[in-house]
Amino acid sequence: MTKIARDGSNVTDADWKFRQNASNFARQGYAIRGLLNASLLARATDGETTVGDITGSVVCLDKDASARPGFVVSASGQIGLVCQSCGEAFEFPVDSQSVVHVARDEAELASWEDEAFESIGGDEKTSALELVEDELLLAIPYVPRCEKCEAMGEDAPVSREFS
Ligand SMILES: [Zn+2]
16 A cells, blocks of 8 residues: 655655655556655755755645646755856755656557657656656756856856746
8 A cells, every 4th residue: 555645744855755656656546745855865966956944735636627647746845956057155045846647558658759748657666755856856957056156147158048
């Protein structure tokens, strides 16, 4: 029996780290939400990146509202980055969410290859923590730039990946 953490319950680190088939995150009623402290988010804190408390969630898609099973993963909070232009540390707000559709099998997953949405195989093992961490990593700019350097814009030596 898989553990389901609902709103208001005490979500533990073990709940976040619990690895299971991705299809379980798409099961009706699944929801996990809460604060993830920096010690859990080791993968996001390598190099010069630091994280404060990040609020994360993984919530199943309502089967009546979505043609395909799946879940919504979100990450929000503050991360600390170092500007690649001036070398100053700065705070970067993250508020990101993605819908991930869960395929029944390899064939279905392959048939979605050209679709714009994100997808994962139902038997792929993952944890709510890994999903939130991936979402967080996606939100971090490839070339971090502080607001001041970002505002200087065009003449800056590195290309703008994010506007
Ligand atoms: Zn800068």
